[in-house]
Amino acid sequence: MPLNTEPAPTGTTAPATGVVHLRRGGVSVVLDLTAGRLPVVAYWGGDLGHLGIDSLAALVRAGIPAVVPNDLDVPELVEVLPGASGGWRGQPGIEGHTEGADWTLRFTAESATVDSIDDTAVALTATAIDPAAGIRTVLRLELLPSGLFRHRATVTRVAGAEYVLDSLQLALPVPRRASELLDLAGRWGHERTPQRLPFAVGTHLRDSRRGRTGTDAALILAAGTPGFGFNAGEVWALHVGWSGNHREYAERLSNGTQVLGGGELLLPGEVRLAAGDSYDSPWVYASWGRGLDQVAERFHDYLRSRPGHPSSPRPVVLNTWEAVYFDHDLGRLTELAEAAAEVGAERFVLDDGWFRHRRDDSAGLGDWYVDETVWPDGLDPLIDRVTGLGLQFGLWVEPEMINPDSDLARAHPEWMLAPAGRLPVASRQQQVLDLGHPEAFAHILQRLDEILTRNRIGYLKWDHNRDLVEAGHSPTGAAGVHEQTLAVYRLLDELRERHPGVEIESCSSGGGRADLGILERTDRIWASDVIDPLERQQIQRWTGQLVPPELVGSHVGSPTAHTTGRSHALSFRAGTALFGHFGIEWDISRATQAERAELADWVSLYKELRGLLHTGRVVRADHADASALLHGVVGETDALFAFVQLTTPLTAISGPVVLPGLEPAGTYRVAAQYPGDRPNCRSTTTLPWLGDGGVTLPGSVLAESGLQMPALHPEQLLLLRVTRVG
Numbered sequence: 186m187p188l189n190t191e192p193a194p195t196g197t198t199a200p201a202t203g204v205v206h207l208r209r210g211g212v213s214v215v216l217d218l219t220a221g222r223l224p225v226v227a228y229w230g231g232d233l234g235h236l237g238i239d240s241l242a243a244l245v246r247a248g249i250p251a252v253v254p255n256d257l258d259v260p261e262l263v264e265v266l267p268g269a270s271g272g273w274r275g276q277p278g279i280e281g282h283t284e285g286a287d288w289t290l291r292f293t294a295e296s297a298t299v300d301s302i303d304d305t306a307v308a309l310t311a312t313a314i315d316p317a318a319g320i321r322t323v324l325r326l327e328l329l330p331s332g333l334f335r336h337r338a339t340v341t342r343v344a345g346a347e348y349v350l351d352s353l354q355l356a357l358p359v360p361r362r363a364s365e366l367l368d369l370a371g372r373w374g375h376e377r378t379p380q381r382l383p384f385a386v387g388t389h390l391r392d393s394r395r396g397r398t399g400t401d402a403a404l405i406l407a408a409g410t411p412g413f414g415f416n417a418g419e420v421w422a423l424h425v426g427w428s429g430n431h432r433e434y435a436e437r438l439s440n441g442t443q444v445l446g447g448g449e450l451l452l453p454g455e456v457r458l459a460a461g462d463s464y465d466s467p468w469v470y471a472s473w474g475r476g477l478d479q480v481a482e483r484f485h486d487y488l489r490s491r492p493g494h495p496s497s498p499r500p501v502v503l504n505t506w507e508a509v510y511f512d513h514d515l516g517r518l519t520e521l522a523e524a525a526a527e528v529g530a531e532r533f534v535l536d537d538g539w540f541r542h543r544r545d546d547s548a549g550l551g552d553w554y555v556d557e558t559v560w561p562d563g564l565d566p567l568i569d570r571v572t573g574l575g576l577q578f579g580l581w582v583e584p585e586m587i588n589p590d591s592d593l594a595r596a597h598p599e600w601m602l603a604p605a606g607r608l609p610v611a612s613r614q615q616q617v618l619d620l621g622h623p624e625a626f627a628h629i630l631q632r633l634d635e636i637l638t639r640n641r642i643g644y645l646k647w648d649h650n651r652d653l654v655e656a657g658h659s660p661t662g663a664a665g666v667h668e669q670t671l672a673v674y675r676l677l678d679e680l681r682e683r684h685p686g687v688e689i690e691s692c693s694s695g696g697g698r699a700d701l702g703i704l705e706r707t708d709r710i711w712a713s714d715v716i717d718p719l720e721r722q723q724i725q726r727w728t729g730q731l732v733p734p735e736l737v738g739s740h741v742g743s744p745t746a747h748t749t750g751r752s753h754a755l756s757f758r759a760g761t762a763l764f765g766h767f768g769i770e771w772d773i774s775r776a777t778q779a780e781r782a783e784l785a786d787w788v789s790l791y792k793e794l795r796g797l798l799h800t801g802r803v804v805r806a807d808h809a810d811a812s813a814l815l816h817g818v819v820g821e822t823d824a825l826f827a828f829v830q831l832t833t834p835l836t837a838i839s840g841p842v843v844l845p846g847l848e849p850a851g852t853y854r855v856a857a858q859y860p861g862d863r864p865n866c867r868s869t870t871t872l873p874w875l876g877d878g879g880v881t882l883p884g885s886v887l888a889e890s891g892l893q894m895p896a897l898h899p900e901q902l903l904l905l906r907v908t909r910v911g
Contacts (some may be wrong), residue, residue: 196302204241205299207306208232210332210483212473216309217245221294222271223264224311224324226357229334229421230473250440263358263444265324266292266338275436276388276446279322280352283345287318295321319345319460331486334471335426342458350456354432355469356446359421363408363443366435367477369727374715374748376400376696377727384408384443389435392450396617396653396666397693398428398700404731405472406433406445407480414807416476416845423447424484424731426701427467429653429670445471452664467702477730478804478845485733485803488704495688495708498795499735500531500577501788502768504646507716507747509772511538511545513559517774519570524774526574528781529788532768533571534579534646539564542591547614550586551593553632568641579644580636584629585673586650587618593628600625602669604655605662612651620672621658621665630679637684647677647707649693670702677706690738696724699732709766711738716770717746718753718761719900722829725765726805726816734818735799739765741784743772753900755780759787760827760861760902764798764816767791786860794825804846810839813894817905819846824907825858830897838868841891844907847884852911854881855892861904868896881910 204227207214215228227245236244249260257272264271266278270291282288292313300308308327314320321343326336336355342348364384368391371378382389391403407413407422423445425431433447448466456464470487474480488494503525509517513535522533541556543549555563564580571578587594587601589608594601594616602617603609609616620626636642658665677689688708691698695714704710710732713724721739728737739762745752762768767788773781791798801820808815812834817826826844847853856879872895874880880892887907895903 196300196307198298198300201297201299201309203238204245205306205309206233206236206241207309207326207328209305209307209328210330212328212332212334214326214328214334215241215244216326218294218297218311219245220262223266223292223294223313223322224309224326225262225264229357229359229471230419231475250442253440256440261440261442263356263442265326265336265355266322266353267356267444275438275442275444276354276356276434277352278354278356279340279350281348281350283318283348287320287348290315290318290320292322314343319343320348329487330490331483332473333483333487334473335468337468338466339463340458341463342460344460348458349454350451350458350464351453352448352451353464353466354434354446354448355466356444357421357423357471358442358444359408361441361443362410363419363421364411365409365413367407367409368403368405368433369730370403371401373400373694373697374713375720375724376713377404377724379727384435384437386437386439391433393431394450395697396429396656396669397649397698398431398703400694400697402699403433404699404727405480406435406447407477408435408443408445414476415478415805416807418476420474420477420480421445422472422480424470424472424701425449425467426470427670428673428698428700428702429666431467449667452666455664455667470701481730482802484731488701488733488736489800491705493705495735498792499766499799501529501791502532502534502579502738502740502766503530503773504534504536504740504768504770506536506581507742507770507772511543513538515560515566518567520774521772522567522571522574522576524776524781525769526576528769528773528785529792530576530769532577532579532644534581534644535564535567536581536646537583537648539580548588548590550583550588550615551591551618553582553584553629553636564640572641577643578641579646580640580642581646581648582633583648583650584633584676585618585620586615588615590614597625599659601659602653602656602665603659603662604657605660609655612654615651617651617653617656617669619658619665619669620676621668626672626676630676633680634683637680637687642687644688644690646690646692646711649698651694674702674706681706696728699728701731704732704736709736709738712765715746715748716740716742717749717751718742718758719751719831720749721761722814722831725761726814729803733799734765734803737765738768739763740768740770741787742770754865755783755787756861756864757900757902759784760904763787763791763794763861764818764827767795783860790858790860797823797825802846806843806845808839808842810834810836813839813842815842815844817844817846822909826905826907827861827902828894828905829902830899832899838896839894842894843889843891844887844905847887847907848909849883849885849888851884851909852881853884853887853907854879854910855887855905855907858904858906861902864895864901864903865898866895867898871895
């Protein structure tokens with residue numbers, strides 16, 4: 186099954202030999218085919234301009250490392266699938282065997298073709314074979330219009346006994362000046378926490394064995410020049426576009442060679458290739474940039490270029506979870522829908538608790554029928570009222586999960602992923618439905634299809650609330666995460682084909698499934714179950730390293746956060762949610778009239794600015810004072826920035842703050858943006874430029890000298906509207 190929806194480049198295709206130079210989006214990738222084996226990446230970085238054949242050959246020669254005493258007699262080169270047959274002594278590209286044999290492979294090139302647009306190469310397809318082992322591989326390497334590079338491999342068993350594929354990891358060399366690493370860590374409620382470390386000799390390994398991307402996932406693994414930041418230094422970053430078990434790694438050998446690599450992490454026996462069988466790796470994406478913002482921009486531009494990218498304005502969502510939890514009452518929910526319409530919401534999502542036996546989280550998963558005891562007339566009365574108010578209706582589902590206390594589990598205990606003879610340890614009192622089981626897959630597809638056909642539903646919040654631990658197929662107990670991931674993709678693809686107007690959100694204990702594999706099939710992700718705006722500032726800041734704002738659900742919670750107990754002003758809650766796909770998760774039917782009026786102002790601002798926020802370039806300032814941060818979105822003629830005071834600063838004031846991303850030669854007027862213009866300040870005087878209603882300066886001055894910010898109390902923010910003049 187193809188894992189991309191982007192059409193192949195239109196242009197010319199021709200045989201390729203020698204050295205191939207891919208150029209696109211301000212990036213060059215130089216591929217050396219001269220050894221007659223697998224391609225070697227001789228260069229990946231900023232655009233080199235047009236290079237003739239002689240210059241390309243010289244570039245390759247100039248990069249060949251020296252042979253040193255007491256080492257291999259030939260230079261060590263990094264093939265896209267590095268192996269011991271080429272002298273590679275790091276992480277192998279392919280691991281596998283045929284009853285203990287064929288554990289090391291030596292590929293010989295069979296063919297290579299290059300795709301070109303306007304006489305510029307943009308993609309390479311290379312085929313190679315190990316005739317003795319009976320293994321063929323086809324490599325596809327593409328440079329996308331944004332400058333994002335991606336590659337994948339297909340491995341085929343040509344002939345012979347069954348070949349067990351244990352691992353396939355694609356690698357990209359990075360230059361030695363990239364001496365620092367950055368990736369993300371975290372946990373439930375505290376996703377996307379950055380961590381830095383030196384790029385030292387050895388392997389920095391980021392394995393996810395959760396059966397989903399994971400709340401602790403690296404998201405991106407970046408190597409950069411010393412001190413690289415959002416707008417400084419060179420950065421090379423990698424992302425594996427896969428929603429199951431996966432691996433990213435950074436490795437430096439003792440000779441100084443260093444690579445970034447990754448791919449699917451296969452459990453024992455998951456891929457067995459009989460003669461004629463193939464395995465397709467996920468896409469491994471790689472982004473180069475000057476600063477993390479440019480790296481992120483390439484990912485964002487790619488996602489926005491997909492044919493299936495949401496094109497309509499992202500509607501204001503009201504989700505019922507933190508408003509009512511499992512207390513589903515038609516009268517109360519109707520009142521909530523009316524309050525949602527009053528403040529300007531456009532989509533109403535009924536969360537967990539609508540289906541049979543689901544009065545708490547201990548039972549009912551798998552029984553996807555409207556609960557007759559709660560909804561004797563079905564969902565129609567609520568849907569009629571919601572749509573009558575002009576709102577779209579959405580529904581929560583968790584199709585991949587099953588409670589042992591459910592009619593489905595009692596009827597089909599063999600449909601739970603488990604090792605032979607026992608269940609895995611429980612999580613949230615639930616197990617995982619084995620979608621690799623054809624009958625289980627057909628049942629869930631039929632239930633979801635019927636729900637969507639029977640009811641006027643425009644949106645599914647698709648949840649996934651536990652890790653896949655000891656995920657084995659029944660009855661053998663063979664490892665099943667690989668097949669489960671492919672089955673989830675098939676299920677989503679089939680539902681989208683049957684119901685093309687329905688949007689789907691990927692939620693997984695909050696931010697536990699955020700990757701480019703799931704985003705090929707969904708319309709947004711839920712960044713975190715925690716909507717405390719203080720936590721969300723960092724979560725959204727770093728989720729944005731991969732995903733643009735319009736694909737990141739961000740909601741206004743209640744005055745006191747349900748998950749942390751912190752209390753925040755509405756301006757901080759709404760000003761944080763503004764920089765995403767804006768929504769509300771608060772029982773606003775119980776809010777005061779003043780609170781509703783202020784919330785309506787924020788909803789109005791979101792509607793005014795979503796065209797900018799969801800198409801502009803995300804920028805983040807490298808601010809020296811860790812007690813505060815600045816981020817924004819920059820369009821062609823205007824921009825919106827948020828200055829956020831996280832904690833009390835060490836100094837009385839935080840110093841001037843620069844506004845990155847503006848056109849240096851342009852002239853801009855900067856003013857406070859209502860209703861985010863009235864944060865609680867520690868100072869009793871107003872800054873001169875704010876008091877005058879704004880200031881007009883060249884973009885170069887705003888980016889280099891900056892503006893003094895007011896002395897805010899902790900957990901406050903100030904919105905700045907920037908408009909190009911002249």
